[in-house]
Amino acid sequence: METNNLINEPGKDSAAFAEKSGIWIPENSVPPPAAPLRYAGFWMRFWAYLLDLIVIGSVERILINPLFRALHLSLSESKIFAPAAIASAVIFYLYFVLMTKFFGQTLGKMVFGLKVIERDKTNLSWNTVLFREWIGRFISITLIIGYAIVAFLPKKQGLHDLFVDTTVIHVDK
Numbered sequence: 001m002e003t004n005n006l007i008n009e010p011g012k013d014s015a016a017f018a019e020k021s022g023i024w025i026p027e028n029s030v031p032p033p034a035a036p037l038r039y040a041g042f043w044m045r046f047w048a049y050l051l052d053l054i055v056i057g058s059v060e061r062i063l064i065n066p067l068f069r070a071l072h073l074s075l076s077e078s079k080i081f082a083p084a085a086i087a088s089a090v091i092f093y094l095y096f097v098l099m100t101k102f103f104g105q106t107l108g109k110m111v112f113g114l115k116v117i118e119r120d121k122t123n124l125s126w127n128t129v130l131f132r133e134w135i136g137r138f139i140s141i142t143l144i145i146g147y148a149i150v151a152f153l154p155k156k157q158g159l160h161d162l163f164v165d166t167t168v169i170h171v172d173k
Helices: 002-008 014-021 042-070 083-103 107-112 126-142 145-151 159-164
Strands: 114-118 166-170
Touching: 042 083, 042 107, 042 114, 042 145, 083 126, 107 114, 126 145, 126 159, 145 159, 159 166
Parallel strands: none
Antiparallel strands: 114 166
C-alpha cells in the first residue's frame, strides 16, 4: 500500500521510492523509446485486400444466392441497381466498416499482420471508419490512383487514408 502512495504523491522523487520499495531506479531514467511504426506498403495491402475479396465473395455466395433463389429473385441481372448488386454492395461495405471499427483490421489484414490506425494513435471513431471505408474507398476505387499512391508516399497512405489521417501498419502477431 505504501508504494502506491509514493508513486501517486507529487514531489516524491525516485530515490525515496527506491529506498522504501527496495527497487533501484536511476535518477535520470527515461522510458525506452517506442519502436518506430512499420508502414504497410502497396503489395502487403494488395494481398490483404485480395483475401478480403475472396472472403466477401464467399459470404455473398453463402447468403445471397440461396436467399435470392428461395425468393425467386434474379441473380443474373446486369443492371447497377439490381437487387443482387445492392445486396452485394451492402455486404461489401458492412464487412469493411464493421471489421475495421471493431478490430482495426479485416480478416485479410489479420492474416498479413496489418492494422489500421489513426495517426494520432487514438481508437478509430465511427466517423473516421465510415468516411474511410465507405466514401474514401469509393473514391479510391473510382480513381485507381487512390490506391497506387500507397507505393509512393512516405507513410504508405492511400487516398482514403489521407482523407481521415489514418495509415496501415505492421503489427506483431
